[in-house]
Amino acid sequence: MSPVVCAEPERRPVGRMKLARMTAIAAIAIATLSGCSQADKDQIQRLALPEAASDRSDYMFDLWVGTWIAVLVTFLLVFGLMMYAAVRYRRKSEDEIPPQLRYHLPLEALYTFAPVIVVAVFFFHTVTAQNDILRKVDNPDHTITVVGSKWQWAFNYIGETAVNNDDVFDAGQPDNLADLYLPIGESVRFDLKSPDVIHSFWIPEFYFKMDVIPGKVNSFDMTPTREGTFTGRCAELCGLYHSRMLFKVHVVTRAEYDAHLEKLKAEGNIGAPEGSDKANTIAGLEPENGEEG
Numbered sequence: 001m002s003p004v005v006c007a008e009p010e011r012r013p014v015g016r017m018k019l020a021r022m023t024a025i026a027a028i029a030i031a032t033l034s035g036c037s038q039a040d041k042d043q044i045q046r047l048a049l050p051e052a053a054s055d056r057s058d059y060m061f062d063l064w065v066g067t068w069i070a071v072l073v074t075f076l077l078v079f080g081l082m083m084y085a086a087v088r089y090r091r092k093s094e095d096e097i098p099p100q101l102r103y104h105l106p107l108e109a110l111y112t113f114a115p116v117i118v119v120a121v122f123f124f125h126t127v128t129a130q131n132d133i134l135r136k137v138d139n140p141d142h143t144i145t146v147v148g149s150k151w152q153w154a155f156n157y158i159g160e161t162a163v164n165n166d167d168v169f170d171a172g173q174p175d176n177l178a179d180l181y182l183p184i185g186e187s188v189r190f191d192l193k194s195p196d197v198i199h200s201f202w203i204p205e206f207y208f209k210m211d212v213i214p215g216k217v218n219s220f221d222m223t224p225t226r227e228g229t230f231t232g233r234c235a236e237l238c239g240l241y242h243s244r245m246l247f248k249v250h251v252v253t254r255a256e257y258d259a260h261l262e263k264l265k266a267e268g269n270i271g272a273p274e275g276s277d278k279a280n281t282i283a284g285l286e287p288e289n290g291e292e293g
Helices: 014-034 038-045 057-089 104-131 254-267
Strands: 142-149 152-160 166-170 177-183 190-192 199-203 206-214 218-220 228-234 248-251
Touching: 057 104, 142 177, 142 199, 152 177, 152 248, 152 254, 166 177, 166 254, 177 190, 190 206, 206 218, 248 254
Parallel strands: 142 190, 177 248
Antiparallel strands: 142 152, 152 166, 190 218, 199 206, 199 228, 228 248
């Protein structure tokens, strides 16, 4: 009888193939990133945030970058421990049974106290950044009352010298957006009101948003630091046309700002915008004895 020869399975350099594949992917990624425009590269450096346009943006940017660093460190630590455990305690033979432990006090203490410490650090830095962002200006150069209502924005410029201390306003609709004008380098106080439901006043380039709540006046101060035209929006789901509740933000020179207010006055937009008189009351609760809501 002729001997039976068992053919050995073909051995393929799996490790080398994987290494070559990973090298190719890395080369493609580097080539792709090198082809990005300067604007794209700047956005990558800002970790997808738009270019800042407010004196309060740095506080949020530092918190944003710090959060990503903490997330990366946590990921590397957890992933490293997982890989270490998988390699160090892998089964080395078919009849081997890994040692079984009911508990491991140092490990349990680590995954109990470590998350508490991480959350406490996040909380501290968040509160610190929040306090810096919400810090009030003693005498703001301008005061603007913002009225958010379904589904439009209105801006009331209070006591401006360019229009002899009159109040003028600009109001919009989803098909005709309101324009918010801000003078560069001058502090502005925003008072936020709503006559109907909760909205949220958000200008992405300012790295900040605040809820607009019926029956309550929220306010914050900031100073625009970069000229340009931006898009503001409502960041709180407020109903059917929430996605169309937009407005345009124009950060301009003081001369352009004054010219816009004079234009509003010439068009007859004097006083408070429509809906503002109801923004201090809650629907269904009528004031009693002539008192204001």
